Amino acid sequence: MDTNVTRDGGPLTGYRIVDLSQVLSGPAATMLLADQGAEVIKVEPLTGDITRKLGVGGDAMSTFFLNANRGKRGIALDIKTKEGSEVVSRLIKTADVLVQNFRPGVMDKLGFGLDSVRALRDDIIYVSISGFGDQGPYANKRVYDPVVQALSGLTEIQADAEDGRPRMVRTVIPDKTTALTAAQAITAALLGRARTGIGQHVEIAMLNATIAYLWPEGMVNQTLVDDDREPVFGQPVKELIFKTQDGYITTGAMSDKEWDGLCRALDKPEWIIDPRFKTTQLRFKNAQERLAATAAIIATKTNEEWLARLDRFAVPCAPVLSRTEMLTHPQVVADDIIREYEQPGLGRVRQPRSGAKFHGVAETEPPVAPLLGQHNAEVLSDLGYSQVEIDRFAATKVISG
C-alpha cells in the first residue's frame, strides 16, 4: 500500500477556471482539469452551449454535453448586457484562468480582450483556443473538425490504399487533441506562474496542435528537408485486422521471437525458416503474401480459439470490439475504467475515468454536469450580489430564470 499520498481532490485543487468556451475543444480541456480538482465555472449564453441539444439525450442536456462538461458548475447569462458583463468581470477577478474559444476578435468586442481582462486580474492565465490562431489567411475562417483534418494531412494518412482517395477519420481528432493540448498548456502555465508570478497568454490553434500530434510517426517522410518521400504507404500501422469464423481479431509480430510464436500458433512452423519471412525486413517486404496467408488461416477458427492459441505462444493479440462490447470487456472492468452514476436531466450514465490515475486522490462525488444556469444564485451570491439583485437579473433576462 502506497502511503505517500495526498488526500485531497486532485493536483489542481485550489485553482478556479472561468470557462466561456463552447462545443468541444475548450470544454473537454476544462473537464479534464475539473477531474483533477480544479473548480471550473462554465459560463453559458441564455440559450445554453449549443451541444446541450446535440444528438442523444433529454431537454436539459445531451450525452455529448455531459461528456465534455462533467464536474463543472454552470451559470447562464447574457454577456452583452451591462449587468451580465459585470458578473463576468467580477468572476474574472476571482479566477486563475480564463478559457475561451471564440473566433479572433470576438472577445475584444465583448469587452474581454487580453488587456481588459489583465486590468481586472493582472496575473490571470488567458487562454485563446482557435482554429488557426490570429494570423494568416485562415485566421477568420469558420472552422470545423473536417477542415483541420483536410489541411493537416490526416486525410492523406487515412487514404484508401487501393485508389489513394483521401478519407476522414471518423472521430474528431483535431478537436480532442486540441483539448488535451490546451489542458496540458493551462497546467504548465499555472506551474510557470507559481514560479514567476506572471500569468501567461496561452494560444492553442487546432491546426498547429493537430500537425504536432500527427508528426512523430505520421511525418517521418517529411522530416528531412532535402529528402522528401512519397508517404502514402510509409505508415507503421498496417491494417492488422483479421476475420475469424465469428468476428474479428488483431494480431501481429514485430520481433523474431513473436514471429516464431505466431508461426507456431498458426500451425505453420515451416514459415519460421521460410526464406521469404526470415527477418523483419523480409517480412515487411513480403507483407502482402504473409498477411494474405495469415488471413486465410485465421478465417478457419473462432475469435476465442485464436486468442487462446496466440496468448499461449505470447503473440500480441486482441479481439476487435464494438464500443458496446468494450464496456464490459474484462480488462476494462478490472481496471475500473468506467463509472456509472445518476446525472440529473439524463438518468443513469456511464463516464470513463480520465486518462491518468493519481494515487491517493480521494473518491469524489459523481462528477455531474450542470443544468443550464444551475449555479446562478450560488455563484452570484459568492460574488457579492444580493438575492434582490439576483431576482432582478432573472426577471430581466440578464441570467437564466
Next chain:
Amino acid sequence: MDTNVTRDGGPLTGYRIVDLSQVLSGPAATMLLADQGAEVIKVEPLTGDITRKLGVGGDAMSTFFLNANRGKRGIALDIKTKEGSEVVSRLIKTADVLVQNFRPGVMDKLGFGLDSVRALRDDIIYVSISGFGDQGPYANKRVYDPVVQALSGLTEIQADAEDGRPRMVRTVIPDKTTALTAAQAITAALLGRARTGIGQHVEIAMLNATIAYLWPEGMVNQTLVDDDREPVFGQPVKELIFKTQDGYITTGAMSDKEWDGLCRALDKPEWIIDPRFKTTQLRFKNAQERLAATAAIIATKTNEEWLARLDRFAVPCAPVLSRTEMLTHPQVVADDIIREYEQPGLGRVRQPRSGAKFHGVAETEPPVAPLLGQHNAEVLSDLGYSQVEIDRFAATKVISG
C-alpha cells in the same frame, strides 16, 4: 505588444526529468515538456532506443527518433551493471520526475520500483506508462498500438460504412494520446507537489487514455446506461470529402446561414427552399441525396474555383492536402508552425512547434535530439564522477564509448 511576459525558456523551466522510456508514449510526453523548458535526461540502453533504427534516417538516428526526442540530453548505459545502476540512482536523487514505460514488474527487477526510488528521493513524481495498468487479464500482455485500437472501440468507429468491416486508423492514436495525457498528468503532479510537497505516483494506461479520448462524441450512444443504441452510423463526422476536377476539397454547412451560402456557391438557390433540406434535421435525414447532388456539382470545377466561391459565401471549406502540400500551405507558413534546422546525425530537418504557444518565451537554440550517449561525460561529471571513473565506465561497457 504584450509586455506582461516572462523571458525564460518556458513554463517548465527548472524541473529535471529522468526519462527511462522508449519508443513513443513516454518519449513524446517528455519531449513536449522539454519544449516547455524542462531539462529532460534520456537514459538509453547501450544499443539505444529501438526507434533510433526505425525507418527513414541515418546510422545515428531515424526521423522517428528525432520526432519524439528533440530537445533532450542523452546518456547510454547498462542499467543492469552495478555501476550503471548507481549512475541512475544518483540521477534520480537530482530529479523531480522519473518516467518509465516498461511492462509492470520490470522496474522492480531493475531495482527501481516505487519504494526504492522513493528511498532515493522522497518527493519524486514517479510515472508509470503501460498498456493496461497493473491489474486485469491484460496487465502482462505485450501491447502494440493496434491492440489498443481494437479493444477501445476505435476500429468500430472507423468501420466501413458499406460492410461494417472494422478498420484501423493509420496513425497511432493510442500511443500519441497516451503521450499527451502523460505530459498533462506530469505537469499537474508538479503543480500538486508545489502545493502539498508530495510527489505522486502517476499511472497512465494506454487503454484508459484512449477510451477517455474517444468518449466525448465517440461514445454518445454508450453514455446512457439503459438506452444503448447501435452506434455505427451515429458519428458527427461524415465523409465530407469531394472530388473536384483537379483534387479534393472538404466543405459543409451546419447552420441555416451556412447552408444558404453553400446553396448559392453551388449555384443551386432553389435548394434553400427545397422541402428536403429546409432544416438541419431534414438535411441530416436526407444526407445521402444531398451529398450525392453536391458531389456531382463539385466535380465540375477545380479546387481553386470552388475554394474561392465557397469563401465568398462564407461557407467552411478547405483543400484536402497531402502531407507534403501541408508543409507549404499559406496558413501553416503564416502561423510559423514548422521550423527548419540542422540535426547532427541527420542533416537539415523540419519540426513542428508543439501545440500551445506561450507568449514571451525566449527563442531557444534549435531543439536537437541527442546522439547515443552524447552527454555521458557531461551528466556523469555533474553527478560527481571523475574523468578516470568515466573513462573506466566506457572501457568496461557500463556506458557507451
